[in-house]
Amino acid sequence: MLKNILYISIFLIISSCSSYNSIDSFYNAHKNDNHVTAVRVPHFMLSLLSNISPEMQSLIGNTKDLRYMQFPSETAEKTNVLNTQMNGITGNSFIEVYRKNDNLKRNVVSIREKKNSVKEILIYNNNNENGSFLYFNGNFDPVKVREMAKNNQFESLGNNLINQINYSSPGVKQEQ
Numbered sequence: 001m002l003k004n005i006l007y008i009s010i011f012l013i014i015s016s017c018s019s020y021n022s023i024d025s026f027y028n029a030h031k032n033d034n035h036v037t038a039v040r041v042p043h044f045m046l047s048l049l050s051n052i053s054p055e056m057q058s059l060i061g062n063t064k065d066l067r068y069m070q071f072p073s074e075t076a077e078k079t080n081v082l083n084t085q086m087n088g089i090t091g092n093s094f095i096e097v098y099r100k101n102d103n104l105k106r107n108v109v110s111i112r113e114k115k116n117s118v119k120e121i122l123i124y125n126n127n128n129e130n131g132s133f134l135y136f137n138g139n140f141d142p143v144k145v146r147e148m149a150k151n152n153q154f155e156s157l158g159n160n161l162i163n164q165i166n167y168s169s170p171g172v173k174q175e176q
Contacts, residue, residue, distance in 0.1 A: 023067070023122065023135050026085055030071055041066040065137035073131040079104045082131050086124045094122060098149040104128055109149040111142070118142045123154040 031038040050060035060066075073079045083106055090096065094110035105127050112120040118140040124133045134154065148154055 023089060023133075026089060026133075027067060027069060030069065033071060035072045037068075037070040039068045041068075062138040062140055063136050065135070067135040068132070070130060070132040073126050073128060076104060076128070079126055079128050079131070082126060086126075086133070090122060090124075094120070097146055109154055111145055113142065116142070118145050121145060121154075 027038065027040070030036055046060050046063055046066065050057045071082070073082055083104060086106070086108070090108070090110040094112050096108060096110050098107070098109040100107040106124060108122075108124045110122045110124075111118045119137065121136040121140065122133060123135075125131065
């Protein structure tokens with residue numbers, strides 16, 4: 001009886017630790033942080049966002065889940081924590097298509113493939129002042145994804161996405 005309880009306890013601990021390394025857990029852990037912009041795009045808005053650029057049009061048509069988050073990363077400690085958390089998410093289950101490290105600064109494009117299509121795309125940027133991630137879930141052409149990563153087109157997509165959402169959504173007004 002004691003042995004069974006021990007096995008169940010170990011299983012629960014392992015499963016709870018492994019679930020932390022997911023985009024859901026990162027998003028939920030940081031969406032309420034101070035000075036964070038967090039966007040999870042519902043399906044009805046995906047068609048509106050497809051008008052941002054031709055690249056976005058090709059991605060949006062096959063997207064099931066789209067998220068963007070921008071967060072402060074002012075200190076080396078905070079940047080290191082965020083970099084470590086993102087490395088944990090991409091870890092063994094994602095393939096890095098592009099990575100640029102400059103001390104603590106990061107620019108990483110990772111994908112998760114299944115057979116002949118890309119199922120998930122995760123773009124993470126951190127410049128020691130601000131960090132961001134752009135996440136797509138759907139069915140994507142691997143050749144197009146690698147081409148976009150090679151040409152640094154994902155970096156501008158994040159900025160365009162947040163500008164489009166700010167333009168079409170009511171927001172919290174900043175006090176002057």
